[in-house]
Amino acid sequence: MSKKLGSEIEESLLSSTSHGIPNIIRSDKLSLRLMWIFFTIVSTGLCSYMIVQSITSYLSFETTSKIQIHSETSSIFPAVTICNMNYFTSEYSAEFIRNLSLDIQSNSYFEYDNFFTARQIISINEELMSKSYKFGDSFEKLILHCKLLTIDCKKKEYWTYYYHQIYGNCYQINSDRENLIRLSRTGWFNSLSFVLNISLADGLEGLYGGIGAIVMIHNQTTSPHSTVPFSVAPGFETSLGISRQFKSSLPKPYSNCNGDTSNLNVFNSKLFRLISLKNISYNQRLCIDLCFQDLIIQECKCFYGGFAYFGDNSIRPCYNQTQYECLNSKIENDFKDSNIVKDICQPQCPLECNSMNYKIQYSFNDFLNEKNNEDLNDFYNFTGTNRRQMKKDLVSLYFYYETLSYEEITEKESVDLVGLLSNIGGIAGLFLGISFLSLVEIIEIAFKILYFIISRIKVEKIENISQDFK
Numbered sequence: 001m002s003k004k005l006g007s008e009i010e011e012s013l014l015s016s017t018s019h020g021i022p023n024i025i026r027s028d029k030l031s032l033r034l035m036w037i038f039f040t041i042v043s044t045g046l047c048s049y050m051i052v053q054s055i056t057s058y059l060s061f062e063t064t065s066k067i068q069i070h071s072e073t074s075s076i077f078p079a080v081t082i083c084n085m086n087y088f089t090s091e092y093s094a095e096f097i098r099n100l101s102l103d104i105q106s107n108s109y110f111e112y113d114n115f116f117t118a119r120q121i122i123s124i125n126e127e128l129m130s131k132s133y134k135f136g137d138s139f140e141k142l143i144l145h146c147k148l149l150t151i152d153c154k155k156k157e158y159w160t161y162y163y164h165q166i167y168g169n170c171y172q173i174n175s176d177r178e179n180l181i182r183l184s185r186t187g188w189f190n191s192l193s194f195v196l197n198i199s200l201a202d203g204l205e206g207l208y209g210g211i212g213a214i215v216m217i218h219n220q221t222t223s224p225h226s227t228v229p230f231s232v233a234p235g236f237e238t239s240l241g242i243s244r245q246f247k248s249s250l251p252k253p254y255s256n257c258n259g260d261t262s263n264l265n266v267f268n269s270k271l272f273r274l275i276s277l278k279n280i281s282y283n284q285r286l287c288i289d290l291c292f293q294d295l296i297i298q299e300c301k302c303f304y305g306g307f308a309y310f311g312d313n314s315i316r317p318c319y320n321q322t323q324y325e326c327l328n329s330k331i332e333n334d335f336k337d338s339n340i341v342k343d344i345c346q347p348q349c350p351l352e353c354n355s356m357n358y359k360i361q362y363s364f365n366d367f368l369n370e371k372n373n374e375d376l377n378d379f380y381n382f383t384g385t386n387r388r389q390m391k392k393d394l395v396s397l398y399f400y401y402e403t404l405s406y407e408e409i410t411e412k413e414s415v416d417l418v419g420l421l422s423n424i425g426g427i428a429g430l431f432l433g434i435s436f437l438s439l440v441e442i443i444e445i446a447f448k449i450l451y452f453i454i455s456r457i458k459v460e461k462i463e464n465i466s467q468d469f470k
Helices: 002-014 020-026 030-059 091-100 113-123 126-130 270-277 284-300 321-336 339-345 370-379 417-431 436-469
Strands: 063-070 079-084 143-148 159-164 168-173 192-197 213-218 230-232 236-248 354-366 394-413
Touching: 020 030, 030 417, 079 159, 079 192, 091 113, 113 126, 213 236, 213 354, 213 394, 270 284, 284 321, 284 339
Parallel strands: 236 394
Antiparallel strands: 063 394, 079 168, 079 213, 143 192, 159 168, 192 394, 213 230, 236 354
């Protein structure tokens, strides 16, 4: 019976679609048989090595990036948030500061202790906070001029008031999702232009060292706190060429991003849900800022104005000396200990896989000469001691699309499952001449062996029973 099994296995091997083993069996001469054995072993080794390399490459989860440029005939212009760099700018602020009679002695002039003390006094007083808009610029004062082609965009219908924790009164244009500005032309001559009045009321000049405007360019669904603001200086005409980039990454394990962050129910995180419930687009940068803020609140029982705060009025800004010592210690430890982000914040703040960024190109030139200064003083009827150096008070801004096309970056697996199977099949066919159906031949031989073993067991049982009867 074993001879019969051997012959059946030999017959199956001779009819195999692989080339090595059948030729080893068929070879009559020893030299030919040794040659086939040698090349079969070498081919099997190379085949195994390359298949292992293919599987390793697949399990490394590498990606390739595809960059496409898409063109549009018209594009939605981004939202622009504009603030005076100084929180205190108005006559109301000047009177408030005079009544405080601040004269705090500091170790460094550039710590601006009087400025920050006045800010803290306002932030912990509910009555003053209810009047916080009076300390900064009114819309009419800050926005002197706004033009988009032939459209006078100084009208309030284009603007939205926004209170920023650091800069106070800010104003947003094109933030209303139901009445968006679209542009069908590009370049400087088709720009959205502003002239801003960032002047300070008399008596506020020495309160803070910086002077200028703060600009944040962002999507309509994005909080200004999610963006990195930049400052523009008075006396200059600043032009900003804008282009758009969309990026879509594959989720883990291909990258560090965590999948669809647009779905409120995907992640069980308090901070993630807090941002999502604010009806703004989620991003990890804002979430980590809120995480640091949460750590400060837990330890110091107050919040830090430098980070976004979406809580209620039960938590007040850090004000007294004890709170400030706690805050400074916490911030210092956070800077030194990078594990805080890794171990505490990142588990609560998933990285988004889909993002949209504005890429900005800056250019500058001088704004206002002496003749312009004289003409402006005459225009606003500033005479005598009221005449001003307008170059120190005014900022000129131009925003425009460099192109209506946008860049889209998408990630794809370098080796997907189909690619892995194709590689394995190609390698096996190249070195051994086998295919998927060759696996069926192996299964056939295995069944024959199994059938032989079962049949032999049955025969032995019958023989044992016969012997028992005897």
